[in-house]
Amino acid sequence: MFLIRNNRGFSLIEMAIVMVIIGVLAGGGVSLIGMLTKRKARTETINYLKQAQAALISFADINGRLPWADTSGDGAENSGAAAGSLPYQTLKLSPTDPYKRTLGYEINANLGTNLTASCNALRSGLSGGPDVVDADGAAAPFPIAAILISAGTMDADSDGNVFDDVTTGTHQGDNTDGNPNYIRHPSVDTYDDLVVYLGENALYGEICEYLTLAVKNDSGVTVNVHNLTTSADLSPALNNGDTATYTIISGTRIEIQDSAGNNVASEPSTPIALAGHGFTINVPSP
Ligand SMILES: [Ca+2]
Ligand SMILES: [Ca+2]
Ligand SMILES: [Ca+2]
Numbered sequence: 001m002f003l004i005r006n007n008r009g010f011s012l013i014e015m016a017i018v019m020v021i022i023g024v025l026a027g028g029g030v031s032l033i034g035m036l037t038k039r040k041a042r043t044e045t046i047n048y049l050k051q052a053q054a055a056l057i058s059f060a061d062i063n064g065r066l067p068w069a070d071t072s073g074d075g076a077e078n079s080g081a082a083a084g085s086l087p088y089q090t091l092k093l094s095p096t097d098p099y100k101r102t103l104g105y106e107i108n109a110n111l112g113t114n115l116t117a118s119c120n121a122l123r124s125g126l127s128g129g130p131d132v133v134d135a136d137g138a139a140a141p142f143p144i145a146a147i148l149i150s151a152g153t154m155d156a157d158s159d160g161n162v163f164d165d166v167t168t169g170t171h172q173g174d175n176t177d178g179n180p181n182y183i184r185h186p187s188v189d190t191y192d193d194l195v196v197y198l199g200e201n202a203l204y205g206e207i208c209e210y211l212t213l214a215v216k217n218d219s220g221v222t223v224n225v226h227n228l229t230t231s232a233d234l235s236p237a238l239n240n241g242d243t244a245t246y247t248i249i250s251g252t253r254i255e256i257q258d259s260a261g262n263n264v265a266s267e268p269s270t271p272i273a274l275a276g277h278g279f280t281i282n283v284p285s286p
Pocket of ligand 2: 151152154155156162163164192193
């Protein structure tokens with residue numbers, strides 16, 4: 001068609017119209033491609049966040065605690081640091097999200113020690129932060145076990161930090177430092193962060209299972225039921241002839257010891273890691 005038209009020659013007006021049409025088509029194509037690219041990056045980021053969340057749960061399953069944040073930039077957790085960057089090295093994850101940045105990360109400080117401390121904290125209800133407001137829910141912040149934040153494309157609110165805050169409307173929060181709370185919010189002109197968090201009940205359901213341990217002592221001496229996971233004797237100690245029950249977390253390693261901390265023969269013998277719902281240890285006369 002163009003060739004035929006070309007043979008007869010274009011008038012200036014025809015040329016102008018064709019140029020405008022080409023311009024509109026090209027412009028629309030570019031913005032469509034731009035939109036699809038943006039959407040793809042956001043979808044990939046959500047996937048990366050969920051991957052990181054799954055790695056956190058697996059780590060907690062194995063270690064009875066969440067990893068501390070990385071504050072030195074090497075991807076390895078820094079013991080005692082509740083807030084910082086995702087310890088991707090500790091979690092064996094790729095270092096950055098699709099925007100080539102490491103995720104922001106904060107945990108509740110009571111969840112970084114061991115299984116007993118973690119489950120006790122989860123059981124009694126978390127406090128001390130991090131807290132989050134979720135734009136899909138109520139305006140009141142609530143405590144969470146851990147939060148993972150991708151900064152998204154940019155510093156959308158132009159405050160010099162790639163993480164953004166929302167300071168108007170029903171749901172407010174600040175992802176630069178989580179003070180007074182973090183926020184999960186749809187993308188708007190001044191906010192483009194992507195957030196996934198780990199709720200306390202979700203984590204509790206994954207790692208905390210309690211069992212009842214019954215111990216009968218006929219050894220002739222006083223024995224202690226020693227928790228090797230926390231290096232503490234359970235209460236009460238058992239005099240000869242006593243029976244007691246203890247509520248402990250499944251997976252806890254237990255040893256029957258005398259008052260000097262020496263192993264005492266028992267059936268089954270200890271140390272032993274306990275699992276299931278109920279368990280009995282007999283300490284027979286030697
Ligand atoms: Ca580190
Ligand atoms: Ca941002
Ligand atoms: Ca910002």
